Amino acid sequence: MTKRLGFVGIIIQDRERTSEQVNRILSAHGTMIVARLGVPYREAACCVITLVVHASTDEVGRLTGRLGMLEGVCVRSALAKWTRQPAQTGNNTTGEEAIE
Numbered sequence: 001m002t003k004r005l006g007f008v009g010i011i012i013q014d015r016e017r018t019s020e021q022v023n024r025i026l027s028a029h030g031t032m033i034v035a036r037l038g039v040p041y042r043e044a045a046c047c048v049i050t051l052v053v054h055a056s057t058d059e060v061g062r063l064t065g066r067l068g069m070l071e072g073v074c075v076r077s078a079l080a081k082w083t084r085q086p087a088q089t090g091n092n093t094t095g096e097e098a099i100e
Contacts, residue, residue: 001056005034006079008064010049013072015040019047021070026051029063053077 012018026033032055039048053060060077067075 001058002083003054003056003059004079004081004083006053006055006060006077008051008053008060008067008075008077010051010067011074012047012049013045013074015047018070018072022049022067022073025063025066025070029059032059032063053079 010022012022026036026049032053033051034054035052037050041048053063055063057079060079064075064077067073
């Protein structure tokens, strides 16, 4: 399966009730997560999590499907149209990633 770079946005309405379930699901899919930012938004009484992922469409679908089944959790995702593979160590002196 071809992996692509993308993001997953998660809004949690009741952090106290669902945070443990959300964290368990994210841990189970941890190998695809490149970065994670979680922000409690107290004024709206919710929590927002943004993930940067490097995964296939099937892998992202499994993650978002499991999260979306939780009550009070809204999930959206997007993947780049092109694929990106990590640059080989020692072969790329610019520090950039190679694009297929």
